[in-house]
Amino acid sequence: MRGVFLILALYFCVPAVWAGPTLDRVRRTGVVTDVLITQYPPFGFIDADNQVAGVDVDAARAFAARLGARLNIETPSWESIVSGHWQGRWDVCICSMTPTAERAQVLSFPAQYYSSPAVLVVHRDDTRIQSVADISGKRVGVGSGSSYEKYIDRSLRIPGAAPLAFPFHDVIGVPGDETINFRNLALGPGVRLDAIISSLATAKTASDSMHTLKILEPVLYREPSRVATEKGDPDWDQTVASTIAALKADGTLAKISQKWLGTDVTADAR
């Protein structure tokens, strides 16, 4: 049995990549491997022609073009990406990731490329919840592993930003799949969920297709979306930062944002 396992392991190791400094690898191969999520429209999704598309995809293309490298996109699950330890599998994640203290332990966040407003969404017929102060004791849906989960937990700290206010207490968080959460909220106020916290773009896509949701003003906070890399290659982080800065300076990022969101969310990119 052991022998078989070893032979299998050796056989399947052939196409594997062994860990090494990222910048060297990108220079040597001329390929930059980016990971993103295909279930997060309009940032990353699969379009009508069965191609990956969205803000993150266009940003990754511009990033690779500026580096003079060929772009290779992979689409593992979010949990695989945020758990770090990529071991050279992937070079960069332009995947709408918000830095948190926990994530910063396993990943580096060398550059910010846009910031995303977090909003509170309720059912159209809801009369109980007027603002985020009313969600105390209510059932609030959040994407599992998302920064919104940390927000309702009152533990969200965005590195490098002012501490957030949490004007609520004892919220019952319902972490889960965002699409399923929105469907549950659409069933009626309080049927399965009382509210959802998500990014404005996701909330807009959901409410445009379901018509029974209401996005409350004002925006709760703006969370930075930063490019993530594996920890341990400062030269690569430097390259990522200067490349994103160049894309911001020449207006490429703003153009991408206008194209997909109809507004420029890249003003505080840096």
Added chain:
Amino acid sequence: MPVERRRHFREKVWLTWLALALLLAWGCRGLHLDFGYIREKLPFLLGLRLAPDGFIQGAALTIFVTSAAMVCALAVALLTAAGRLSNNPFAFAVATFYASLFRGTPLLVQVLIIYLALPQIGIVLGALSSGLIALSLNYGAYLAETIRSGVMAVPAGQREAALALGLPRWVITWKIVAPQALRLIIPPAGALFVSMLKDSSLVSIMGLWELNFLAQSYARSTFRYMEMLLAAALVYWALSIVFELVQLRLERRFGRGIPVVIGR
């Protein structure tokens, strides 16, 4: 059973299937499905076109992963069953330890460990390799028990009689024990493979564009969740039916000479 009664039985079976299928379709009516969207996405879900990276996708990839894992699982299972039936304490211990470990832990956990934990000790496997290894090792452990029970169910007298005739060991194994054991192994093994077909959806967490991955991605790109979930479910079901038909043929082949039970 008289031919006439048998025909009536079959007719009634088909009519009941039809009625149940219609009932199911009628139940789905209330979901207000967008059939245009399903039609638009079906060629991709079925894998009639290649993924953007030029690899197979959708149901084609699901079938590929399942078939490849089936072959590997069978090899692993034969070895494990041999170890399980062996008199060598080392072989027995390795086989039982492996079977216990992989039957006693969830497949999802195994997939994640192979994909995410192995890199930390220096073994970085690709998504496809990780998925194949996890499925093969998990199902190999179950299949080994199925094979072992099949072999043990062959009466000891068969082997003894063959030995008395002076037949060589490999002839006893291949011509006496294997055909009789296979008759008992095929139905539960077929059920395992049908179950593996659906468990192959777990490899989607590594970003392989198989049936479940595409259905989820399309669903979230447009919020047409029910359409894509039901379409994927129907494709899985259709594939399972094909698997079951293959299993039925094999059962008939290895069941020759055994009285046929009603309904078969």
